[in-house]
Amino acid sequence: xxxxxxxxxxLVACVLLAAAVxxxxxxxxxxxxxxxxxxxxxAPAAAAPPAPAVAAKVQGMGAEELRESATRALRENRxxxxxxxxxxxxxxxxxxKLPDDPNVASALTDLMPYTVxxxxxxxSREQFDEAQRLVALIExxxxxxxxxxxxxxxxxxxxxxxxxxxxxxxxxxxxxTQARAQADQQRxxxxxxxxxxxxxxxxxxxxxxxxxxxRxxxxxxxTEQREAxxxxxxAAQQQAPRPAAAQPAPRALRPxxxxxxxxxxxxxxxxxxxxxxxxxxxxxxGEVTDVRxxxxxxxxxxxxxxxNAVRRWKFEPIDAPITTRRTLAFTPNE
Numbered sequence: 001x002x003x004x005x006x007x008x009x010x011l012v013a014c015v016l017l018a019a020a021v022x023x024x025x026x027x028x029x030x031x032x033x034x035x036x037x038x039x040x041x042x043a044p045a046a047a048a049p050p051a052p053a054v055a056a057k058v059q060g061m062g063a064e065e066l067r068e069s070a071t072r073a074l075r076e077n078r079x080x081x082x083x084x085x086x087x088x089x090x091x092x093x094x095x096x097k098l099p100d101d102p103n104v105a106s107a108l109t110d111l112m113p114y115t116v117x118x119x120x121x122x123x124s125r126e127q128f129d130e131a132q133r134l135v136a137l138i139e140x141x142x143x144x145x146x147x148x149x150x151x152x153x154x155x156x157x158x159x160x161x162x163x164x165x166x167x168x169x170x171x172x173x174x175x176x177t178q179a180r181a182q183a184d185q186q187r188x189x190x191x192x193x194x195x196x197x198x199x200x201x202x203x204x205x206x207x208x209x210x211x212x213x214x215r216x217x218x219x220x221x222x223t224e225q226r227e228a229x230x231x232x233x234x235a236a237q238q239q240a241p242r243p244a245a246a247q248p249a250p251r252a253l254r255p256x257x258x259x260x261x262x263x264x265x266x267x268x269x270x271x272x273x274x275x276x277x278x279x280x281x282x283x284x285x286g287e288v289t290d291v292r293x294x295x296x297x298x299x300x301x302x303x304x305x306x307x308n309a310v311r312r313w314k315f316e317p318i319d320a321p322i323t324t325r326r327t328l329a330f331t332p333n334e
Contacts, residue, residue, distance in 0.1 A: 053136035055084035058093045066094040070107070080115045080134060088115055088137050108141045116147045123154050126162055131155055225299025233295050253282055253324065254316040261309035261328055267301050268332055274298050275329045276306035282322050286315040294325065302330045 052059075061069065070090035073079070080088045088111050095104045115138055122131035135152065138145055267274075277295040280288050291307045306328045 050132065050136060053133075053140040054089045054093050054096075058084060058089045059096070061090075061093065063094060063097045066090050066097070070094065079111055080118050080137060081130075083133055087111060088141070092137065092140050112138065112141060112145065115141075116145070116151070119151050120154070123151070123158050126158060128155060128159055221300070222298065225296070229295055229297070229299045232293065252318070253322060255313065256286065256316060257312070257314040259309060259312050261302070261305040261330070263330060263332070264301065264305055267330070271332050272298070272301060273329075273331045274302050275327055276302050277325060277327050278306055278310050279323065279325045280310050280313075282315050282318065282324065284318055284321060286317050288313045288315075290323075302328070305330075 058066070058069075067090075069085075070087045073085065073087035073090060078086045080086050083089075087107070091104055091107050091111065095101070095108065098104055115134055119131050119134040119138065122128075122134060131151075132155070135148070135155070138148060138151070266272075274297045276293055276297075279290075279292045279294050281290040283289055288311055291310045293303050293307060296303045296306075309328065310326070
């Protein structure tokens, strides 16, 4: 079947093509799809097998349908886009069916400059998938087009530039991320140091307050001990028989066992020394009873150990109970 384009149709097509020249810089963006790519922000991925220059659905159309679709595409200024619905693909498919039709060849010749310009614009916008699609159209239309080597070279150069820019951008992002991480670490370290210093100061203040409270309590205990010892001494003096002869002579007691008192560990560690005056009664069996502390210096430090030791003392049996007094001395170096 031979395609015939009337002079009037040819004139309309030429007018439409001329109008498209002025719109090349404002040519609508190709329809977005999985194969489309905006400005590259990453290095180009591995190239996929090139898609056919003419869509399969276009190749399956009949000659008359292709002619009508091509005319409508020209009228609507769809010279080379979107993919699968543009005059360039329709005329290429029509040329495959009518290879000797001069009107088809002329239409492709007229469309070629616009397709070349669109390809260069796609490269400048870094839309490499779209540029490759248009290169495939140009190559199918005329593989010897002088612009093809230059366009291919510009695509390769642009892709290399994008890859280098992507590497530089990745390096910049990495450096910024590392700098932020280092700054965060430094801030965290400073914060931890400040918190540790605050905790140390608080602990020191608490320890100082505790020691002050302990000193005050110790002073109060010592005062109470001195007062109690004074009261005990006064009471003992009041209760003790006045005539010295009334007190059984200690010499009359013959000790069998007089174990030494245990030195309190706290006093030993502190190097504290002192003495305790103890009054006790020895029964007829020689056992000790009624142990009482008359005086302790310092108070409440050696009292318990002194009385415990005296209670363990053992004397020889006697005829009558004897009450006597002994002073037990506590010296750390002994």
